[in-house]
Amino acid sequence: MDDLRDKYIAAIAAATDEATLEDLRVQAVGKKGEVSLQMRELGKMTPEERQVAGPKLNALKDEINSALGAKKAGLEDAALDERLRGEWLDVTLPSRLRGQGTVHPISQVTEEVTAIFADMGFGVAEGPRIDTDWYNFDALNIPSHHPARAEMDTFYMHRDEGDNRPPHVLRTHTSPVQIRTMEAEGAPLRIICPGGVYRADYDQTHTPMFHQVEGLAIDKDISMANLKWVLEEFFSAFFEVEGIKTRFRSSHFPFTEPGAEVDIQCSWVDGQLRIGEGDGWMEVLGSGMVHPKVLQAGGIDPDQWQGFAFGMGIDRIAMLKYGIPDLRAFFDSDLRWLRHYGFASLDVPTLHGGLSR
Ligand code: PHE
Numbered sequence: 359m360d361d362l363r364d365k366y367i368a369a370i371a372a373a374t375d376e377a378t379l380e381d382l383r384v385q386a387v388g389k390k391g392e393v394s395l396q397m398r399e400l401g402k403m404t405p406e407e408r409q410v411a412g413p414k415l416n417a418l419k420d421e422i423n424s425a426l427g428a429k430k431a432g433l434e435d436a437a438l439d440e441r442l443r444g445e446w447l448d449v450t451l452p453s454r455l456r457g458q459g460t461v462h463p464i465s466q467v468t469e470e471v472t473a474i475f476a477d478m479g480f481g482v483a484e485g486p487r488i489d490t491d492w493y494n495f496d497a498l499n500i501p502s503h504h505p506a507r508a509e510m511d512t513f514y515m516h517r518d519e520g521d522n523r524p525p526h527v528l529r530t531h532t533s534p535v536q537i538r539t540m541e542a543e544g545a546p547l548r549i550i551c552p553g554g555v556y557r558a559d560y561d562q563t564h565t566p567m568f569h570q571v572e573g574l575a576i577d578k579d580i581s582m583a584n585l586k587w588v589l590e591e592f593f594s595a596f597f598e599v600e601g602i603k604t605r606f607r608s609s610h611f612p613f614t615e616p617g618a619e620v621d622i623q624c625s626w627v628d629g630q631l632r633i634g635e636g637d638g639w640m641e642v643l644g645s646g647m648v649h650p651k652v653l654q655a656g657g658i659d660p661d662q663w664q665g666f667a668f669g670m671g672i673d674r675i676a677m678l679k680y681g682i683p684d685l686r687a688f689f690d691s692d693l694r695w696l697r698h699y700g701f702a703s704l705d706v707p708t709l710h711g712g713l714s715r
Contacts, residue, residue, distance in 0.1 A: 460700020540656025576665030599634030614646025
């Protein structure tokens with residue numbers, strides 16, 4: 359028994375991998391292992407002999423098993439140490455200048471818009487870019503025969519013959535998030551929703567994918583006056599010009615009643631656009647009081663609650679603020695353009711620290 363013990367304890371100590379350990383386990387304490395075979399001999403012994411040999415064999419079996427376990431843990435630790443040495447990385451080293459990225463103007467402006475509205479108590483909501491035609495149209499009071507559906511140049515998702523899931527579209531505006539947020543949160547509500555939208559259109563001021571920010575405020579006594587104040591506050595902060603004037607022109611959207619297009623004050627001096635001065639006007643967004651049918655579709659009682667909503671082009675206000683002439687360049691991934699118009703990645707826009715530097 360002592361020979362067995364010495365043999366296996368030495369072999370286990372000398373093992374350098376788990377496969378060897380497993381072989382040793384089978385040879386010693388496996389079903390047909392040497393220790394197990396010895397245990398079978400116990401039956402042939404006299405009771406006196408068995409009383410001596412039995413406990414000794416059991417102790418030997420335990421000793422070998424625990425030596426195997428300890429060695430296995432040791433090998434695992436060594437493997438981990440080895441890996442840690444190989445994958446060691448000094449995270450305090452300065453970053454390489456080559457390859458330093460910039461923040462895209464769309465991301466920058468989205469951050470700026472979010473900071474300004476957050477200051478006025480608006481949270482940020484999100485919704486899917488692929489949505490059902492119910493959220494994109496019907497719930498917004500645009501039934502299937504409505505001409506607004508055709509005007510939107512909608513991208514429809516492919517559907518196989520016999521597929522009876524609801525039709526899906528690439529959302530044509532961020533307005534479906536109005537419905538989703540009403541459903542999820544109920545009233546009162548104060549949110550913006552920035553995000554990508556899609557329409558089949560392509561020229562200097564249109565790309566098939568672009569960005570909007572939706573605004574929605576619902577409460578018991580909200581009026582167009584609140585809408586006007588919020589927007590004027592926003593434009594002054596965004597364009598960093600005190601007291602920008604807005605002009606509301608009556609307009610029609612199926613999901614508002616009444617609806618208005620909003621222009622901001624501007625002038626052209628020597629071919630240069632100046633926002634917030636002069637007597638010219640520039641259209642920047644659509645807005646209005648949320649239509650009662652839209653509140654209803656979102657599960658909110660229009661007899662108790664009312665609200666305003668607006669939808670604004672993020673790319674468009676980015677072009678105006680940063681003097682970017684062609685929308686298509688936003689999405690060309692041209693490194694020279696990105697370096698020129700990009701923003702330093704660590705300058706996060708805040709109202710107190712400055713929106714754009
Ligand atoms: N969804 C409209 C559009 O894309 C904009 C809008 C939003 C108008 C909210 C009124 C109210 O043109």
